[in-house]
Amino acid sequence: GQQLNQSPQSMFIQEGEDVSMNCTSSSIFNTWLWYKQEPGEGPVLLIALYKAGELTSNGRLTAQFGITRKDSFLNISASIPSDVGIYFCAGDRTNFGNEKLTFGTGTRLTIIP
């Protein structure tokens, strides 16, 4: 099935560093969502974006809905050990009558002690 292109695939950073990851698509989405998943658990919603150009923050996390509606970005500032996990972007075309979420390939974040 289709998956969005997410990069980087993995990141190894030190505690306190900032993190940036992005997600691109060949199709337009009306909603972009960012999820975090830890081993053996379901994805947990971090941020939802509804308008092109929108910039939304949730604590140390900031995400942006690309102007073209074909991409989105997630930044994490001053990383801490509990940020470890896999981050997924997901696009939603609900306004087009389709509630299916299309997920990215994931970015695995590891914090080096």
Add this chain to the structure above:
Amino acid sequence: DAGVTQSPTHLIKTRGQHVTLRCSPISGHKSVSWYQQVLGQGPQFIFQYYEKEERGRGNFPDRFSARQFPNYSSELNVNALLLGDSALYLCASRPTLPGGGYEQYFGPGTRLTVT
């Protein structure tokens, strides 16, 4: 408030068998979707149900079926299991009240292993 709940948490089946997975959405959510997540990949959409009707279907064979009950809980059924059906099966619910967002909330998943 309780989140999305799924049962069982883990399941081991043999090829050719049938399996039923269950999901209870967040209270007040009427839309339920099912996703399959193979190890190392993002979730893939299987079905979406709203008010007991199928509203969307992903690219999965007819061995996969689902239904939604009057209390909005849902079941996913898979017949004639194959080794490739081994995955984490996720259920998600979404608010559908006026002004509700389009975000979907996921349960912890059911880990299915087919041997």
